[in-house]
Amino acid sequence: MTTRQHVIQQFSQQFDTHPPIIVRSPGRVNLIGEHTDYNDGFVLPMAINRATWIALRPREDDRVIVHSLDFEETLAFSLSDIRHEDAGWGEYLKGVAWALQEAGHSLRGWEGVLAGDVPIGAGLSSSAALELATARAFAAVSGFAWDATTMAKLGQRVENRWIGVQTGIMDQMIVANGHEGYAVLIDCRSLETKLAPLPAHTAAVILDTATRRGLVDSAYNERRAQCEAAAQYFGVAALRDVSPAQLEAASTELDALIYRRARHVVSENQRTLDALDAMHAGDAQRLGQLMNASHESLRDDYEVSSEALNTMVDVARAESVCYGARMTGAGFGGCAVALVEAASAGEFAERVSKRYQAATGLAPNIYVSTATNGAEIVAQQSGS
Numbered sequence: 001m002t003t004r005q006h007v008i009q010q011f012s013q014q015f016d017t018h019p020p021i022i023v024r025s026p027g028r029v030n031l032i033g034e035h036t037d038y039n040d041g042f043v044l045p046m047a048i049n050r051a052t053w054i055a056l057r058p059r060e061d062d063r064v065i066v067h068s069l070d071f072e073e074t075l076a077f078s079l080s081d082i083r084h085e086d087a088g089w090g091e092y093l094k095g096v097a098w099a100l101q102e103a104g105h106s107l108r109g110w111e112g113v114l115a116g117d118v119p120i121g122a123g124l125s126s127s128a129a130l131e132l133a134t135a136r137a138f139a140a141v142s143g144f145a146w147d148a149t150t151m152a153k154l155g156q157r158v159e160n161r162w163i164g165v166q167t168g169i170m171d172q173m174i175v176a177n178g179h180e181g182y183a184v185l186i187d188c189r190s191l192e193t194k195l196a197p198l199p200a201h202t203a204a205v206i207l208d209t210a211t212r213r214g215l216v217d218s219a220y221n222e223r224r225a226q227c228e229a230a231a232q233y234f235g236v237a238a239l240r241d242v243s244p245a246q247l248e249a250a251s252t253e254l255d256a257l258i259y260r261r262a263r264h265v266v267s268e269n270q271r272t273l274d275a276l277d278a279m280h281a282g283d284a285q286r287l288g289q290l291m292n293a294s295h296e297s298l299r300d301d302y303e304v305s306s307e308a309l310n311t312m313v314d315v316a317r318a319e320s321v322c323y324g325a326r327m328t329g330a331g332f333g334g335c336a337v338a339l340v341e342a343a344s345a346g347e348f349a350e351r352v353s354k355r356y357q358a359a360t361g362l363a364p365n366i367y368v369s370t371a372t373n374g375a376e377i378v379a380q381q382s383g384s
């Protein structure tokens with residue numbers, strides 16, 4: 001049974017009627033442009049075919065009651081009395097309600113069933129998927145217009161202000177702005193987007209190392225602070241404004257560690273723009289080379305990779321059908337992404353799985369993903 005069927009079935013069982021509204025909100029994988037978003041730079045992610053689903057109906061009062069099939073827990077709260085409680089999945093829903101009301105929306109209550117198949121903590125943005133799914137649910141029952149980028153910013157605000165994690169805008173932007181068949185170049189300063197097709201006959205394969213790292217938050221905040229220090233040295237708003245030549249000229253004067261961190265960001269921004277060109281030219285070789293260079297830079301200059309990620313990337317690259325591979329997301333664990341010949345993607349997944357397992361003793365999860373739409377209403381019965 002698909003996750004979609006599961007939420008529909010469970011809703012129907014619980015409420016004895018078919019759900020009038022069904023929301024789908026995907027996870028994402030970033031092809032290139034890592035740790036650039038909070039430097040006002042460029043990213044090139046795509047929404048994936050794994051998503052959070054909510055089957056719901058409006059309520060007459062201001063209560064929100066949601067049952068999570070994954071956690072086997074029910075969340076219930078009143079829109080006039082939203083409180084911080086714990087750090088669980090429910091905080092994302094409450095945070096979205098809080099942020100929407102703070103933005104001036106008058107909200108209506110709803111009830112429903114929630115489930116997802118975006119792995120949690122794997123670096124595929126299950127939290128952004130949940131935030132945008134919730135925002136979509138509120139928009140559907142409360143009747144306000146949906147603007148993807150406005151809602152992405154709202155999702156980021158939830159992360160930063162309600163959850164307390166200082167993430168950039170990439171995850172919410174792609175989860176809100178994903179487009180079937182395309183990756184999306186996002187300018188994280190202007191929030192302009194450009195569609196970019198994968199080169200013909202290629203596929204993006206997500207390689208989950210089956211490792212998770214608990215200390216990501218502190219390392220992430222430390223990298224952010226180092227980037228801010230570099231921007232301050234150059235007297236600019238963000239590293240986006242520093243050219244490779246400017247950075248090179250400062251190489252002896254700048255603190256060696258800060259220099260390497262900045263070199264990653266400055267070079268990664270250029271690689272991401274080059275990747276957009278390569279995609280428009282349909283040049284899989286070039287795109288693969290850029291992905292490889294991105295990994296090296298994240299591993300050596302930015303130091304956010306891990307042994308498991310490096311092994312996964314090596315194992316993937318050893319396959320002749322692989323154009324390039326790199327870690328993806330914040331790092332320290334989670335997933336890598338590879339660009340491979342589409343016709344051989346299944347075989348590639350099997351071989352990489354075996355070789356990674358032989359090298360590490362860990363059983364990886366491997367998904368061949370198409371690019372999908374961002375958060376959307378997939379069914380809405382009129383009159384509801």
Ligand code: GLA
Nearest residue numbers: 034035167168169170329330
């Ligand atoms: C996490 C954050 C994003 C981005 C990436 C690294 O996914 O949520 O904002 O900074 O790490 O590129």
